Amino acid sequence: MxxxxxxxxxxxxxxxxxxxxxxxxxxxxxxxxxxxxxxxxxxxxxxxxxxxxxxxxxxxxxxxxxxxxxxxxxxxxxxxxxxxxxxxxxxxxxxxxxxxxxxxxxxxxxxxxxxxxxxxxxxxxxxxxxxxxxxxxxxxxxxxxxxxxxxxxxxxxxxxxxxxxxxxxxxxxxxxxxxxxxxxxxxxxxxxxxxxxxxxxGPKLPERNGLLRSLLREPVIQQAIADEAKAKNITEEKARQNARKILDEIAADYSEKLFRIGDRVLTWLWNKLYNGINVRGAEQVRQLAQDGHEIVYVPCHRSHMDYLLLSYVIYKQGLVAPHIAAGVNLNFWPAGPIFRRGGAFFIRRSFKGNKLYSTIFREYLDQLFKRGYSVEYFCEGGRSRTGRLLPPKTGMIAMTVNSVMRGLERPVTLVPVYLGYDHVMEVNSYHNELKGKKKEKESAWQVFSAIRKLSNYGQGYVNFGEPITLQQFLNQQQPDWRAQVAAGDTKHSWVTPAVNQLANQLMCHINDAAAASAMTLTASILLATEHHAMERSALERQLDIYLDLLRAVPYTSRATVPEGDGKAVLQHVLDLNKFERQQGGMSEIISLIEGTAVTMTYYRNNSQHLLVLPALIASLLLRQGKQSREQLKQQIHSLFPLLQAELFIGMNHSELDNYLDGMINELLHLQLLLEDANGIDCHQQQHAALLNLANQVQETIQRYAIVLSRLQNEPEIERGTLERESQQLAEHMSKLHGISAPEFFDKSLFNTLTNKFKDLGLLGEDADRAQVEAMTQLVLSLVAAPVYNSIIAVR
Structure with a gap:
């Protein structure tokens, strides 16, 4: 009873x-x-x-x-x-x-x-x-x-x-x-x-002031204080006060009570913002944590929402929420104090030349690792304005590697995280910034303004990628690294290349876990049409093709694809009111809302790498005609290093071969392609569907054609000049041919390209001119006639 x-x-x-x-x-x-x-x-x-x-x-x-x-x-x-x-x-x-x-x-x-x-x-x-x-x-x-x-x-x-x-x-x-x-x-x-x-x-939390006092007593920081006093001709007490201010600026003030309150607030917020949060791969992270690993989360950076979403998901998955490296620009009232109690520790954009600051920050980060607190940082260095992953900044990664090499015995595992949204609140301001408008400083008014505009933003996606345990990575890079550290060696020439490789590998693992969402796929299809519009039935069929390709030949085992057929996927985005619907005389027309083409490129770019290789297959067959499977694969292999560099594709040679065979077989199965003893060709009745697929890679190929044509025309050109002139031509062509993607003339992409050309031996005094010639002819054969004529005209 x-x-x-x-x-x-x-x-x-x-x-x-x-x-x-x-x-x-x-x-x-x-x-x-x-x-x-x-x-x-x-x-x-x-x-x-x-x-x-x-x-x-x-x-x-x-x-x-x-x-x-x-x-x-x-x-x-x-x-x-x-x-x-x-x-x-x-x-x-x-x-x-x-x-x-x-x-x-x-x-x-x-x-x-x-x-x-x-x-x-x-x-x-x-x-x-x-x-x-x-x-x-x-x-x-x-x-x-x-x-x-x-x-x-x-x-x-x-x-x-x-x-x-x-x-x-x-x-x-x-x-x-x-x-x-x-x-x-x-x-x-x-x-x-x-x-x-x-x-x-997580482990017991320190009393904040006690932690700061203990850090100030660290020999390395005491030496940095003495050096600061000497360099600036001030007393050591004054230098110590400066050090305390720096520590106070940096250090988090983690509060479990805030998380309990935040759990309720954020649950309300996500219910207001999203129809659901899709989480994939958390079980492996839980197992790593239970096995005693020090977890370092390394997510991509799309929005200020990233901080809240990832901490919320981690907490809901039964893991302790991490300490987060946040830009000092977020340390404003009232957000700063709240973020700090939510585990944020603040980092300046640059502290080059500031020895006291850099020493204190490294020691603080090292202390977090030693005490067993999980950590999160964004290695892109800032939010992506184009929807693509940015080239990684290696500072935080290098400090993490340094902590391991200083004797941290517990396994330290980096967990890449893909974050995606059907709607990014800042996307309009991103495009204004890309046009040259000055970035607005974060403020309380921005926070309240964002809250006031809360609405249904569709789905959110949190996919945990393949983890990298640092001790194992270092063993592969330098098997005797422990012996070198034990011998007292302080300078290791292999560390910087290893950190660069680790950073690139992390970005590839983030993209490996990408979410192809209803939003990204629909935006990709409509942007690949001449007038950014399609009949509803045709759009549903094209979505079915993309869904079939992504499911039958997965990009990786960690990439995710939306459930349902093309009809259900399209209905999901139409319910978000992101596209225009018009009833024509014969059928319903779905199109981009006027003026939103640039916005839609952001969402397309989130998962562009998932379709780029099947798009290249379609493009080669449409532009060059029938050819053998081996010839088709050979041409893709020649361009693959460029795609790999800018889209962070992690496949090796054999994985690429297997993927291409699988994709060709699936295109044959869908009857988009035909194969006989003489080779592979396009199915003429499926020309429209293949053209839409081919157009997914068109802007990328056009960018390659611009750089290679300039390089072929002037083999001795300096790298800086090649970047600058190629970027200028790309910007001119975007206006001339109505190319809406802002990344088409993004300087950082041209920097990545010229770096890769140098690595491949295609740029510089000893460049392989025959290979440059062959690659130039290949990419020029793939671009549309109007763009081809524009490139040829300025060679």
Whole structure:
């Protein structure tokens, strides 16, 4: 009788968040096999919360008895017995049930129970290093009285973490007595639950002023203070005050309470802004954290929303939210103090030549790693104004590598993150800046103005890419790096090239995890038409083609594609009112809203790399005609290094070959191409669909043609001159031919191109002129006639 009122009260006080959100599919749980839950402690409130959560998820309730043949057993087992008010009960709640389960498995060879560890996190407060106040809420073995207090205070912040199932059949077939196996499983489970709590809460937080004082006592910083005093002819006390101001400017003031409040605020915000947040790949990150890795998140940078979205997703995935390196331009009231308590530590755009600042910042970052706090930074250095990934800035990456080389033994793993949106709030201001308008300084008014304009922005996408563990990366780059560090070597010539390679690899891994969304695909198709308009039925068919290509031949296993067919995908973006709909005489016409072509290029560019290779296949066949599969692949291989450099494509030679074969086969399967003994050709009845696909790479090829034609015409041209003149011609052609993409004449892209030409031996005194000639003829054969004539006219 007493359970019913407790049940009713707990329903009012408790709100549980399952981690992961869909444990059946994400953890591969088999509902046709028996399930037993393992809990850290025998607590009715825990079982009741789990029961309510299981009902919503479609999992069996812990209160539902499990029938195994003639035997009826509990569906839950606890590692520890319940705590009494004045002491701990004797005996174990774990050993006997598991011994019984093991004996049942040995008696029945067909039986295989799934043992699912489940930990409940009532609140996520890690506590302070020098504080006792959080002990009551942080206690992992509370009495019933203390548990009641915990539920009353943080009941609505309960996270239920499901782990992958352990096969009891596997355990039963291990050697040893049932008692030994049960004890072994108990030890493993205790370690597992302890790590899970650390993963969710993080290490204890330092008292901020105490942390700053301890940093000022570091020998490296003391030496930098002395050098500062000498260089600027000031007293050491004055230099120390300067150092304290710098530290105060940089250091975060992480607050778990802010995250609890922020969880509710951001949940409201995302519900206002987006129809849903799509998350992919979080389980691997959780496993890395539980295995003791120091996690460093390295996302792409699209919007100021990135800071909020990624921290929110990480927190919701049962991981401790990271400390975030944020630009000092965001340190304005009221955002600055809020961001700081949300884990932001502020970094100046440049601190070259400021030895005191650079020393303090490096030591602060090193301290975060040593204490075990996860960290997040954007290695592009700023938000992308074109929707493409920017060339990486290597400063933060180099400091992370330096921390590892200074003796950080715990594995440090960089986790690339792709962030995407159906709508980026700043996109209009980005295009104004690309036209030359001065960037507006961040302010409170911008924040309030953005909030005032809240509306439905479609979907958001957070895809975690392939992680890179730094110790393993350094072992591959320099197998004896530990010995070099131990020998006291301070300068390593291999470090800078290794950091550059690491930065490029991170950007490739971000693009590997790209989300091809309804918005990016629809924008890509309409921008590739002459008048930025299509009949609805034709647009749906083109979307079906792109969806088929991306699903049948995945760019990588981490890239994502929207669900549904072309009709459903198109309806999603039409519901966002991003495109114009007009009823023609025969059918509905879908087009870009007047004046939005430049805006749409931003979304197209988010996932342009996913379609560039099939687009190149279509372009070669449309422009050059029938050819053998090998000839087709050979020409793509010759251009691939340029595509790889500007679009951060991570495929190697053999992966590219396999991908091209798969894509050609799928184009044949869709009957867009035809193949016989003489080679591959376009299906004439599918010319319109192939032309739209080919146009996805047209602007890129035109840019190559501009640079190569200039280089062929003047082989001795200096690199700086080549960049400048090519960029000027591209800007002229964009006006002449109505090319709406602002990145078409972006200086940084021409810098990337000329760098790659130099690496390939196509630029400079010893350039391979025959290769330049061959590549120039190839790209010129692919550009449209009007653009070809414009390029030839200025050669």
């Amino acid at each position: 007493w359970q019913r009122p407790i049940n009713g009260l707990q329903r009012l006080l408790v709100q549980s968040q399952p981690i992961p959100e869909r444990p059946i599919t994400e953890l591969d749980l088999d509902l046709s096999r028996p399930i037993v839950y393992v809990l850290p402690q025998d607590a009715f409130s825990d079982r009741l919360a789990l029961h309510q959560c299981c009902l919503k998820l479609g999992l069996p309730s812990p209160f539902e008895p499990l029938q195994l043949g003639e035997h009826t057993i509990n569906r839950w087992v606890s590692l520890e017995p319940a705590q009494s008010l004045f002491g701990r009960r004797k005996g174990s709640s774990f050993q006997k049930p598991f011994e019984h389960l093991l004996s049942l498995h040995k008696a029945d060879p067909q039986l295989d129970v799934q043992v699912v560890p489940v930990s409940l996190l009532w609140g996520r407060d890690p506590g302070k290093e020098e504080s006792v106040s959080a002990t009551i809420l942080a206690d992992d073995k509370p009495t019933w009285l203390r548990k009641s207090l915990i539920i009353a205070v943080v009941g609505r912040d309960n996270f239920i973490r499901f782990s992958r199932a352990v096969s009891m059949r596997y355990m039963a077939e291990q050697r040893g007595s049932d008692t030994d196996l049960a004890n072994k499983l108990a030890r493993v489970a205790r370690v597992h639950f302890g790590r899970q709590r650390t993963v969710a809460t």
